[in-house]
Amino acid sequence: MSLTTSSTEVPAVQLRGIWLRLGRDAVLRGLDLDVQAGEAVTLLGRNGAGKSTLLRLIASALSSTRGEGRIFGYDLNDRRAVRDHIHLLGHDLGLYPDLTPRENLAFALKMHAQVGNIDTALERADLTRAAERRVRFLSAGMKKRLALTRLALLSRPLILVDEPFANLDAEGRELAIALMGQAKAAGSTLIVAAHEPELSLRVAPRALVLEDGQLLEHGRPLEHRQPGEKA
Numbered sequence: 001m002s003l004t005t006s007s008t009e010v011p012a013v014q015l016r017g018i019w020l021r022l023g024r025d026a027v028l029r030g031l032d033l034d035v036q037a038g039e040a041v042t043l044l045g046r047n048g049a050g051k052s053t054l055l056r057l058i059a060s061a062l063s064s065t066r067g068e069g070r071i072f073g074y075d076l077n078d079r080r081a082v083r084d085h086i087h088l089l090g091h092d093l094g095l096y097p098d099l100t101p102r103e104n105l106a107f108a109l110k111m112h113a114q115v116g117n118i119d120t121a122l123e124r125a126d127l128t129r130a131a132e133r134r135v136r137f138l139s140a141g142m143k144k145r146l147a148l149t150r151l152a153l154l155s156r157p158l159i160l161v162d163e164p165f166a167n168l169d170a171e172g173r174e175l176a177i178a179l180m181g182q183a184k185a186a187g188s189t190l191i192v193a194a195h196e197p198e199l200s201l202r203v204a205p206r207a208l209v210l211e212d213g214q215l216l217e218h219g220r221p222l223e224h225r226q227p228g229e230k231a
């Protein structure tokens with residue numbers, strides 16, 4: 001099936017027959033995906049299944065070997081247009097280590113010609129006392145809180161988050177859910193790759209499982225599965 005942009009509501013993500021090879025292995029193998037604007041999806045799958053690879057493909061940071069894709073109607077090869085719609089929070093958090101948390105947030109808002117209450121955002125993330133320290137001196141969890149705070153402040157049209165709960169304490173994990181929820185409430189579409197479905201599904205309730213290079217719609221609640229059983 002070929003892609004169309006003729007409907008009035010342009011889908012956030014449309015992928016058709018995507019193959020992507022890294023090294024000797026085909027990580028994505030004829031993968032299809034449709035995500036409607038405003039939807040929130042949890043992407044599940046084992047270590048090495050290809051979740052990060054798929055997020056990077058959608059962010060146009062990786063090119064497919066075969067297949068086609070559109071992001072809000074823009075061809076994936078139109079990288080500039082795609083990136084104008086996307087915020088990818090990957091393993092590399094994309095923070096400026098020699099700037100402070102306050103400066104990182106101010107710079108991000110300025111780059112996107114947006115305004116936001118930085119003091120309130122820092123306080124919510126329990127980063128007020130660290131607001132004037134250089135990011136390189138923050139702990140891994142503090143950096144993650146800052147990156148999630150930036151994500152919520154910007155609320156870009158399509159937000160891709162790779163392992164939002166990694167490095168966070170219990171309070172930080174709740175903050176992550178709240179901040180992603182804030183972006184969703186502001187109209188962002190979310191795709192969240194996570195190993196903690198019980199947390200991620202609270203904010204991104206459509207579960208997809210990446211397995212053998214393809215996506216499976218999760219047919220049954222996780223609690224009905226046997227340990228080790230495939231989706």
Ligand SMILES: Nc1ncnc2c1ncn2[C@@H]1O[C@H](COP(=O)(O)OP(=O)(O)OP(=O)(O)O)[C@@H](O)[C@H]1O
Binds near residue numbers: 046049052
């Ligand atoms: N630059 C690369 N060159 C070659 N192979 C790579 C490269 N990056 C990733 N891979 C391989 O692609 C596969 C998918 O990796 P990916 O990081 O997308 O998986 P993942 O589902 O995000 O894993 P995890 O849950 O462990 O984070 C793995 O087999 C990995 O070894």
